[in-house]
Amino acid sequence: MFPQYDVIVVGAGHAGCEAAHASAKMGSKVLLCTMNMNTIAQMSCNPAMGGVAKGQIVREIDALGGMSGIISDKSMIQFRMLNRSKGPAMWSPRTQNDRMRFAEEWRLALENTPNVDFWQEMITGLIVKDKRVTGVRTSIGLEILAKSVVLTNGTFLNGLIHIGEKQFGGGRTGEGAARGITEQLVQLGFEAGRMKTGTPPRVDGRSLDYTKMEIQYGDENPEKFSYSDETRPLEKQHTCWITYTNKEVHNTLETGFNRSPMFNGRIQGLGPRYCPSIEDKINRFAERERHQIFVEPEGWNTVEMYVNGFSTSLPEDVQYEAMRKIPGFENAKMFRPGYAIEYDFFPPTQLKLTLETQLIENLYFAGQINGTTGYEEAASQGLVAGINASLKVEEKDPFLLKRSDAYIGVLIDDLINKGTEEPYRMFTSRAEFRLLLRQDNADLRLTELGHKIGLASDQRLEKMIDKKSDTQKLINDLKQKKLSPEIINEGLENLETATIKEKVTIDKLLKRPQLGLKDIMEFDNEFKQYLSKYSKEVLEQAEIQIKYESYIEKESQMVEKLSNMENYKIPLSFDYLSITALSAEGKQKLNKVKPETLGQASRISGVSPADLSILTVYLGR
Structure with missing residues (x-):
C-alpha cells in the first residue's frame, strides 16, 4: 500500500509542516502523518507570529528557504515592528494573523510541494531494529517504512486538558490525545517528563464595548517577514485593542483558586514562565492592581476574539464571571473557556545538534516534544530536523548552525547543552551575539547556507547578493561623500546636535545617535536624489552597519576567538x-x-x- 519513504514526519503543526516542506524540497520522498487533515498548521494559541526574538527566528527560517515567513505574510491582518525605540538588535517583527487563512495557506503550500504525501491517522509506535528507526505503526495496525522519522507531536503525547476540576484526554480542545509513543520510547531508554501550557477563553467580538478600550494600530508603513518577492506588505490593517484587569476581576478569580488544577495539585507539569496564566499572575504579583489584556481578532471576517493575557484553567463559571468585570467585557459572550493542557516531553539533552536522538539512529525530535513553547521555536526546530533527516538519507554532511550564526543556533545549543525543566522560550537576552543576529540581516547571514543545501532558490541567492553588493557600495560612498557646514548646520541645530566647522563625511555624522539617513537626506537635495536609487532595505542595512560599526566589530572578534573551540x-x-x-x-x-x-x-x-x-x-x- 505504501512505498518506502525517505522521511516520515509525525504531526502537522508548525514543526511538522516545516520539516515536511524542507525534506521534500531537498528531494526526499516524504509522508506527513496527522490525526486530522483539517487542523494542519493550526494556531492552537494566539493568532500571531513573531515578537521579541521570535520575529528574528521567522526571518531566519525564511532566509534559509522555509515557509513560515511567507505563510505569515499571506495571512497577516496587522504588522508591527516591536522595540523600535531601542537599538536594532532589539527590533522584532510581529504579525497578527487570520487563523483560518494561516492554516489554509500552509496546507495549500504542502499540497503544492512535490514529494509530499499525506496520511490521516494516529501513529501509535515506531518500528525500531538494531537501535535504528525503520518506520512507524498506525492505530489500525499499518506498518509504513522509512529511512528516517521526525516526531513533532506537540501537546498530543498523553495530553490531558484541565478546566477547573474537570479533566479529560486531548491534544487540544476537540481533538484526542496520542498514545503509545511515549511508552515505547521510555522502554527504549528515553527519559520523559511532563509540561503544561494553557490558552485563554475565546469570545464573541460583537458582544464587546470597544469604546472602553485603547486602540492598538499596526505600523503606519507596515513591512513583512519574507525577503522574497512572493508576498507584499499590507495595504489595510485590522485593529487590535488593549484593556486591563482590576481588583474586582482578581477577587472573582481568587474565589475559584480552591478548584484550580494549578493550585490543588492536579497539574504536575511546569508551565511557561514568560506566559503565565492569569491566576498565576495575580498570585505571583499580588501587589499589582491590574494586568494588561490584548483583544486580538482571529481573522478578517470572523467575530471570534482572542483574549491575550487571560490564559486560565479555572472553572468555566469563574472565568466567565471574572471576564465580565474587565472594562469592555461587561456583556461578553464566551465561545469556549480557557484551559490548561499537560503533555509528555523528552528532555532535549538526549539529542544531537542535528536534533537526531542519541539512542535511536535516524529518529529526530522537533518542537514541543523537546520542551519548547511557541510556534516560531517549533517551526525552526522542524526546519533543522527536516533538513538533517534529508541530508542523512543522502549520506551528506549534517546541517549545523552555531550560536553566532542564528537565533536558531542559540535555541538548539541551549536545548542540547543546558536542557530545560520548563517550557523554553527564545529571548534576545539568550543570544550573546545579538547585534550580529538582527532581524534585518537574516538573509545576509543564512541565504547562502540555505541555497547550498538546496532549500533557498537561485532567485533568493541572487537577491541577497545584490542587497549585499548595494549595501557595501553605499557604505563606501557614505565614507567618501562630505557635507559642508553651510548645508547642514541649520538642520543639526534643529535636531539639537553639535554643528560642524568643516566638511565631514556622512558616515561620521551617522554615528551620532540623533541622526539617521532620513535626517541627512533633508539637508541636501542632491544627496537625497542619489539615495533614491537604493531600496529601503539597503538604506537601513547601510545605516545600521555604519552606526554600530565598532560594536559589530567587537562581537565579530569575540566570535572569531570562540570559533577555535568550536572547530x-x-x-x-x-x-x-x-x-x-x-x-x-x-x-x-x-x-x-x-x-x-x-x-x-x-x-x-x-x-x-x-x-x-x-x-x-x-x-x-
Whole structure:
C-alpha cells in the first residue's frame, strides 16, 4: 500500500509542516502523518507570529528557504515592528494573523510541494531494529517504512486538558490525545517528563464595548517577514485593542483558586514562565492592581476574539464571571473557556545538534516534544530536523548552525547543552551575539547556507547578493561623500546636535545617535536624489552597519576567538568516565550530552573551567 519513504514526519503543526516542506524540497520522498487533515498548521494559541526574538527566528527560517515567513505574510491582518525605540538588535517583527487563512495557506503550500504525501491517522509506535528507526505503526495496525522519522507531536503525547476540576484526554480542545509513543520510547531508554501550557477563553467580538478600550494600530508603513518577492506588505490593517484587569476581576478569580488544577495539585507539569496564566499572575504579583489584556481578532471576517493575557484553567463559571468585570467585557459572550493542557516531553539533552536522538539512529525530535513553547521555536526546530533527516538519507554532511550564526543556533545549543525543566522560550537576552543576529540581516547571514543545501532558490541567492553588493557600495560612498557646514548646520541645530566647522563625511555624522539617513537626506537635495536609487532595505542595512560599526566589530572578534573551540572536534567514542581528574558532575554531564566540540562542552551546565582545561589536555594527547 505504501512505498518506502525517505522521511516520515509525525504531526502537522508548525514543526511538522516545516520539516515536511524542507525534506521534500531537498528531494526526499516524504509522508506527513496527522490525526486530522483539517487542523494542519493550526494556531492552537494566539493568532500571531513573531515578537521579541521570535520575529528574528521567522526571518531566519525564511532566509534559509522555509515557509513560515511567507505563510505569515499571506495571512497577516496587522504588522508591527516591536522595540523600535531601542537599538536594532532589539527590533522584532510581529504579525497578527487570520487563523483560518494561516492554516489554509500552509496546507495549500504542502499540497503544492512535490514529494509530499499525506496520511490521516494516529501513529501509535515506531518500528525500531538494531537501535535504528525503520518506520512507524498506525492505530489500525499499518506498518509504513522509512529511512528516517521526525516526531513533532506537540501537546498530543498523553495530553490531558484541565478546566477547573474537570479533566479529560486531548491534544487540544476537540481533538484526542496520542498514545503509545511515549511508552515505547521510555522502554527504549528515553527519559520523559511532563509540561503544561494553557490558552485563554475565546469570545464573541460583537458582544464587546470597544469604546472602553485603547486602540492598538499596526505600523503606519507596515513591512513583512519574507525577503522574497512572493508576498507584499499590507495595504489595510485590522485593529487590535488593549484593556486591563482590576481588583474586582482578581477577587472573582481568587474565589475559584480552591478548584484550580494549578493550585490543588492536579497539574504536575511546569508551565511557561514568560506566559503565565492569569491566576498565576495575580498570585505571583499580588501587589499589582491590574494586568494588561490584548483583544486580538482571529481573522478578517470572523467575530471570534482572542483574549491575550487571560490564559486560565479555572472553572468555566469563574472565568466567565471574572471576564465580565474587565472594562469592555461587561456583556461578553464566551465561545469556549480557557484551559490548561499537560503533555509528555523528552528532555532535549538526549539529542544531537542535528536534533537526531542519541539512542535511536535516524529518529529526530522537533518542537514541543523537546520542551519548547511557541510556534516560531517549533517551526525552526522542524526546519533543522527536516533538513538533517534529508541530508542523512543522502549520506551528506549534517546541517549545523552555531550560536553566532542564528537565533536558531542559540535555541538548539541551549536545548542540547543546558536542557530545560520548563517550557523554553527564545529571548534576545539568550543570544550573546545579538547585534550580529538582527532581524534585518537574516538573509545576509543564512541565504547562502540555505541555497547550498538546496532549500533557498537561485532567485533568493541572487537577491541577497545584490542587497549585499548595494549595501557595501553605499557604505563606501557614505565614507567618501562630505557635507559642508553651510548645508547642514541649520538642520543639526534643529535636531539639537553639535554643528560642524568643516566638511565631514556622512558616515561620521551617522554615528551620532540623533541622526539617521532620513535626517541627512533633508539637508541636501542632491544627496537625497542619489539615495533614491537604493531600496529601503539597503538604506537601513547601510545605516545600521555604519552606526554600530565598532560594536559589530567587537562581537565579530569575540566570535572569531570562540570559533577555535568550536572547530576542536571531540570523537563520539571519547571515554569521559576514564579521566579521573574530571569532576564527578563533569564526567556525568559530558557522558550524557556527548558534546561534538570543545566549544559545546564549555556550555554544558555543570562542566567547570577546570574540567574544560583537563579535557583540552587529554584531547591534545
